[in-house]
Amino acid sequence: MQEGQSQDRGKGVWWSQMRCWSVAAISITLLSICFIVSCVVTYNFTYGKNDQKLSQLHTYHSSLTCSSEGTRVTVWGCCPSTWKPFDSSCYFISTKKENWAKHEQNCVGMGGHLVVINTEAEQNFIIHHLNESFPYFLGLTDPQGKNKWQWIDQTPYKENVRFWHDREPNLSAEQCVSIVFWAPGKWGWNDVLCHLKMNSICEMKKIYI
Numbered sequence: 001m002q003e004g005q006s007q008d009r010g011k012g013v014w015w016s017q018m019r020c021w022s023v024a025a026i027s028i029t030l031l032s033i034c035f036i037v038s039c040v041v042t043y044n045f046t047y048g049k050n051d052q053k054l055s056q057l058h059t060y061h062s063s064l065t066c067s068s069e070g071t072r073v074t075v076w077g078c079c080p081s082t083w084k085p086f087d088s089s090c091y092f093i094s095t096k097k098e099n100w101a102k103h104e105q106n107c108v109g110m111g112g113h114l115v116v117i118n119t120e121a122e123q124n125f126i127i128h129h130l131n132e133s134f135p136y137f138l139g140l141t142d143p144q145g146k147n148k149w150q151w152i153d154q155t156p157y158k159e160n161v162r163f164w165h166d167r168e169p170n171l172s173a174e175q176c177v178s179i180v181f182w183a184p185g186k187w188g189w190n191d192v193l194c195h196l197k198m199n200s201i202c203e204m205k206k207i208y209i
């Protein structure tokens with residue numbers, strides 16, 4: 001009789017242990033499933049977007065050059081291999097002699113726009129890559145000819161980021177802008193007729209992966 005009772009007690013303990021282990025195993029399985037699902041969702045959200053951007057970029061550019069950026073987390077900033085990287089943008093110097101509208105169309109066709117100069121550092125970087133013998137179109141226009149200058153990407157035309165040559169802009173008919181080197185040794189902006197044919201500079205945002 002006593003032996004039977006102790007056997008029953010033993011079975012009871014065994015069952016309650018089994019229940020605990022089962023609950024633990026089911027919980028761990030559910031947590032693992034949640035973790036895997038969240039990883040997959042995050043991966044698709046983060047990398048799916050970049051893959052999309054990269055494949056779009058590959059429709060215009062066959063090869064990209066990426067460099068590691070960021071101090072705490074390593075990210076890769078990529079530019080088309082024929083473009084020059086600076087800060088968060090890539091720049092392409094076009095030496096085709098075209099008018100302003102054609103250059104803008106070409107830049108857009110490559111996934112960018114005519115260059116927008118946001119800082120003196122950016123202008124200093126750009127002029128480093130230009131030929132002093134030629135002017136280059138910028139993404140700055142005065143569509144009404146009323147001295148109301150507008151950047152192509154709607155960046156505000158700031159007082160402290162203007163690099164006009166002396167006595168420029170000078171003519172209301174000149175509704176586009178070039179950056180040009182004028183003696184005695186200075187790069188600066190000049191308003192010009194939009195139908196003139198000259199070089200240009202395209203800019204696009206880096207792709208981060």
Ligand code: CA
Nearest residue numbers: 170190191192
């Ligand atoms: Ca002028």
